Amino acid sequence: MPFKDHYVIIGNGPAGNHAAAILRENNKDARITIISDECIAFYYKPKLTRFIAGEINKEELMVTSLESYRKKNIRLRCGQAVERIDPDSKTLFLQHMEKISYSRLIIASGSRARVLPSMSRYSDHLKFVTSYADVIEYKEKIQKAKDFFVFGGDLVGFKFLRMLTDMGKTVTVLIYPNAFWPYNLTDAMLKQIVGSLSKYTSDIIVKDDISTIDAQNGSYRVKTQKGIEKNVDMVFSFNGLSPNIDFAKGSGIDTDHGILVDEYLRTNIDGIYACGSCAQIYNRDIQSYTVSIGWPNAVAQGETVALNLLGDHKVVESTGRKYFDLEGVKIKTTWWEDIDDEL
Structure with a gap:
């Protein structure tokens, strides 16, 4: 050449x-x-x-x-x-x-963090852990904060949950079955994941959705469509990645x-x-x-x-x-579901 x-x-x-x-x-x-x-x-x-x-x-x-x-x-x-x-x-x-x-x-x-269309109006309130820049911006805040709301449920999100638990934080998790978009978790997969996550936190929300996120003097009030309310220091989104x-x-x-x-x-x-x-x-x-x-x-x-x-x-x-293991559930390392299963 x-x-x-x-x-x-x-x-x-x-x-x-x-x-x-x-x-x-x-x-x-x-x-x-x-x-x-x-x-x-x-x-x-x-x-x-x-x-x-x-x-x-x-x-x-x-x-x-x-x-x-x-x-x-x-x-x-x-x-x-x-x-x-x-x-x-x-x-x-x-x-x-x-x-x-x-x-x-x-x-x-x-890839970058995927923001759900329904959450775009709250994008200023959401935090992510997809890059070194994200971590540098939030690392000190994470260490000082006590209460967290994590919604989604991809592999990084569950790893982040385990980290917060080990740090002695209080965490509420709202699991979206389609957090691995374009994957969708079945009811059986969701049940298995919830059972596995229960050893990290007892505050797990399923089959619900976020209604509003309101900023209040440096903290946030998160309300779900089923009426659950949580006052937290930080809100993190883990809903898969987009190229x-x-x-x-x-x-x-x-x-x-x-x-x-x-x-x-x-x-x-x-x-x-x-x-x-x-x-x-x-x-x-x-x-x-x-x-x-x-x-x-x-x-x-x-x-x-x-x-x-x-x-x-x-x-x-x-x-x-x-495949990689998601709290006991095998997830393919390719996005499309029509790839032949390799068990």
Whole structure:
């Protein structure tokens, strides 16, 4: 590859970082840039709850240091959000009118917290634990607060619940059966989850919904449709994730819930690829698109996309782990329910 090649990766998670590492291993001369809207280098998102609880420090949260990027001659641009893509000129437009040209582009922008449409009017009251920025903003408040209202019920939410319980906090949980959108928990699955969660808190609400959230002098009053009222210090929403792809809209890149790619992780536009939880990958067996979640899947896709960008013809494969455990209930690591069960 000529030196003029500039490989740009949008996103600084496991998919993007692994793609960058594979690109550098196989091409010592090309320019490689990772653009991240996060304010720090690559870190372990699954460890955020331990960081909040003070069990680990910032250094233990990190996967790689800034120095490791310099050693590999990979430029990392933190705190930079991509606003739009112009495939015709192969240009990314960042905030503050800055432009970056690329020869090949990998979109590995991950996902963001999903806000339910019914809760959008209360978005200013809701807190999330999906990024380091979220945690830095709320960490001290969480440690000082006593009473919490958690609604939703995805994997991160239940992990957060266990953390709060271990910290001696009082927690009310309202479980939404569709918190794993587009999954829906059956009554049997819901019963099993409630039974498992009862060891962390006895205040579990099911088959109800939030009616109002009112701010009152730094605290909140939450009312449900069935008349339950709770006065709490903080309200957290855990209702699954949505692919972070707003910047791709209007670019001509085909999208649905995520960026649509073939089994080689190629988009419909030459020279642009996508991987990780922001990508919907075509599955020839079911003739439909799937989105995979989880760290191992992201790493596998990062390697595949890098090799294919360099000229390989590698079909992406799912990792061995097809399910994760949600309080005793197995949840698939792909979003669509028509994938064949693998028990």
